Amino acid sequence: SQTIHQWPATLVQPVGSPLSLECTVEGTSNPNLYWYRQAAGRGLQLLFYSVGIGQISSEVPQNLSASRPQDRQFILSSKKLLLSDSGFYLCAWSVPSGTYNEQFFGPGTRLTVL
Amino acid sequence: KQEVTQIPAALSVPEGENLVLNCSFTDSAIYNLQWFRQDPGKGLTSLLLIQSSQREQTSGRLNASLDKSSGRSTLYIAASQPGDSATYLCAVDKVGNAGKSTFGDGTTLTVKP
Numbered sequence A: 001s002q003t004i005h006q007w008p009a010t011l012v013q014p015v016g017s018p019l020s021l022e023c024t025v026e027g028t029s030n031p032n033l034y035w036y037r038q039a040a041g042r043g044l045q046l047l048f049y050s051v052g053i054g055q056i057s058s059e060v061p062q063n064l065s066a067s068r069p070q071d072r073q074f075i076l077s078s079k080k081l082l083l084s085d086s087g088f089y090l091c092a093w094s095v096p097s098g099t100y101n102e103q104f105f106g107p108g109t110r111l112t113v114l
Numbered sequence B: 001k002q003e004v005t006q007i008p009a010a011l012s013v014p015e016g017e018n019l020v021l022n023c024s025f026t027d028s029a030i031y032n033l034q035w036f037r038q039d040p041g042k043g044l045t046s047l048l049l050i051q052s053s054q055r056e057q058t059s060g061r062l063n064a065s066l067d068k069s070s071g072r073s074t075l076y077i078a079a080s081q082p083g084d085s086a087t088y089l090c091a092v093d094k095v096g097n098a099g100k101s102t103f104g105d106g107t108t109l110t111v112k113p
Helices: none
Strands: A003-007 A010-013 A019-026 A032-038 A044-052 A055-058 A065-070 A073-078 A087-094 A109-113 B010-014 B019-025 B030-038 B044-051 B056-059 B062-067 B072-077 B086-094 B101-103 B107-112
Touching: A003 A087, A010 A019, A019 A032, A019 A087, A019 A109, A032 A073, A044 A065, A044 A073, A044 B101, A055 A065, A073 A087, B010 B019, B019 B030, B019 B086, B019 B107, B030 B062, B030 B072, B044 B056, B044 B062, B044 B072, B072 B086
Parallel strands: A010 A109, B010 B107
Antiparallel strands: A003 A019, A019 A073, A032 A044, A032 A087, A044 A055, A065 A073, A087 A109, B019 B072, B030 B044, B030 B086, B056 B062, B062 B072, B086 B101, B086 B107
């Protein structure tokens, strides 16, 4: 069966510090990978998605970047965090089949920037 | 631009009641509509996915319907239980944007014992 891991679970960082969040998927090959951010009480905003190694699409201009160094590894980074980067970050995967594209989510990382 | 709305934002019902959660979307050109459950501080759990060619999907006490022409989906929960308390989100994939879903803000359900 497939599983998705995210770490760390929680993170408190000062403004201006760097960031690296990691997501790995097990039990599947060549998945689509996604990074979302969720503000308190709100739905999810798609930040980045990737259809393969080294292929990243950015959905929202921002202070963040993403990389996919391996097939099942997706990394979210920042060189200098802003207060507005605080939120709940969720990684997801899917393996599209035609137009069928069911997404599965990781446990999330709660980021607080002080 | 696709917009997804979920009303009400919060719902409280007594245990055992049947209930319906609503999801509406502005662009009917979709591939899929997916319903999720989210517990506080946790990730999303996929409940049901309806493809654009389908009208409904069922899993246990859950039934999701899709009316693409009117831009609406409903999630029906039968015989609600306190363990059903969570936030329920819907998400749609727009034609031409496969895999890039637009989410509603969710409905927070509380089932009182």
